[in-house]
């Protein structure tokens with residue numbers, strides 16, 4: 369079974385993002401980029417499935433600018449076998465990404481697609497669910513544990529009340545939550561080896577997918593800032609202030 | 618065209634976020650329908666019919682909806698979607714699971730986590746962990762939207778008298794099934810709708826120490842939350858996590874104990890009315906958003922705070 373892992377290049381989680389003065393978006397020039405953390409978890413899980421003998425090949429696919437090759441190389445260095453770049457200079461909406469991924473799935477015929485649950489830049493939390501819909505496959509979103517059985521996969525999911533386990537027919541789409549695993553670091557020899565692993569490139573046109581946007585971003589603004597308040601010296605003073613000044617208790 | 622709101626429930630009770638989602642719906646249209654899909658869920662439909670602003674409740678009561686599986690629920694939404702200009706759901710794990718699936722089946726975009734309605738086609742949503750606000754316009758019909766419930770004042774749960782209509786179940790894709798669940802049992806209020814929250818972070822050092830927060834939570838009728846670090850370390854379960862990738866909360870009072878205040882945590886609580894931080898490091902970023910801060914060892918401050926609250 370092949371496992372396909374869609375990964376996204378995003379602004380590093382530790383960067384404090386700045387809104388551009390012209391309100392067209394956020395500043396991306398000279399900003400540190402990284403693999404979306406949920407995608408790292410997805411790559412890690414796919415590699416573990418291969419190491420456990422459940423998967424034969426792990427394919428990392430990214431939709432984005434040429435620079436996304438770097439992100440794919442990072443996945444190859446972690447242990448993915450091969451990469452695919454779907455080149456697009458404009459950032460695409462989850463529906464378009466899902467359509468492109470569907471076309472890749474039709475070519476590669478994986479038994480499982482593992483995505484992150486959420487891009488930490490656009491905070492959509494949509495692509496995996498949309499891909500599952502387009503493929504007519506079941507979905508296991510926000511997974512914290514996977515158990516592969518005979519023609520099915522049991523997925524434990526993080527839900528608002530705790531945990532829920534579902535059984536899905538394979539092939540299936542999974543999206544990762546934080547507790548699924550702790551991604552490994554790539555070792556130096558593996559980073560070197562990754563440079564020689566195959567990385568194909570294609571375009572939305574090659575895949576025959578219409579990626580015209582449905583949503584117009586009118587403006588991107590900075591949220592109202594909270595300002596720091598006061599320091600209090602004791603628990604008693606705090607309770608006094610909460611009662612008489614803030615009036616919240 | 619009418620607005621459809623998909624209700625989250627456990628076949629017995631509505632999730633509180635429905636009231637805020639209805640509030641967002643009433644900003645779009647006067648004709649607001651609520652869809653209750655479940656099994657033996659009549660009481661839920663009756664409760665939904667009483668919510669202010671609701672004109673009609675549609676109930677689909679069938680064993681295939683006993684558990685909120687994305688595949689059959691999305692199919693049901695698709696079966697009625699043609700009647701609606703907007704389909705709304707709370708941006709909970711439930712909503713985020715089902716809505717994008719339905720949107721893709723309908724070949725429309727989904728808009729996640731809106732925090733304001735500008736007009737019937739224009740919405741505001743936080744991106745980059747709330748460090749930017751995007752105003753987005755959608756040309757699709759229906760518009761599939763998940764609602765950040767903390768950004769909308771809830772409607773009254775009583776006073777309405779909507780009609781209740783049966784909706785036949787849609788085709789069951791039968792590709793997933795429920796196996797088991799492991800839910801946190803608590804008498805405390807729900808994190809997403811609590812008026813007061815006290816959250817612990819890595820500074821708590823153990824799950825055992827989270828008990829220290831219980832006395833204060835009892836006195837203030839507070840929910841207990843946590844940072845990702847506290848969840849990852851196994852101090853408390855995943856449903857406690859507040860933040861960009863956990864729960865978004867906005868109580869009247871949020872008390873952060875032993876939490877440094879990483880961007881991802883702030884994303885989940887910075888819209889709280891009053892924030893209190895207790896941290897031994899005076900440089901901790903949490904103090905930059907706190908209305909009141911105490912620099913000190915939480916193991917000393919928490920018992921003192923509990924005592925002061927009892928006074």
Ligand SMILES: Cc1cc2nc3c(=O)[nH]c(=O)nc-3n(C[C@H](O)[C@H](O)[C@H](O)COP(=O)(O)OP(=O)(O)OC[C@H]3O[C@@H](n4cnc5c(N)ncnc54)[C@H](O)[C@@H]3O)c2cc1C
Nearest residue numbers: 818819820844845846860861862863875877881882897915
């Ligand atoms: C993709 C991604 C998603 C994330 N999502 C979330 C999320 O949803 N929610 C979230 O919370 N985080 C999230 N994080 C993690 C976030 O970046 C931080 O790592 C996390 O919030 C830190 O938790 P903390 O403040 O408890 O721990 P730390 O940063 O380790 O802070 C512990 C604090 O406790 C204080 N302390 C220690 N001992 C004491 C004592 N005895 N008395 C008083 N103070 C004490 C310390 O001074 C310190 O400030 C995410 C990260 C990533 C990459």
Ligand SMILES: Nc1ncnc2c1ncn2[C@@H]1O[C@H](COP(=O)(O)O)[C@@H](O)[C@H]1O
Nearest residue numbers: 374375431483484486487492493494495
């Ligand atoms: N441009 C992209 N290329 C490849 N995968 C993507 C892309 N955008 C999103 N994804 C996948 O979809 C997941 C969820 O993203 P989102 O729906 O944008 O929150 C990510 O963690 C990735 O696995």
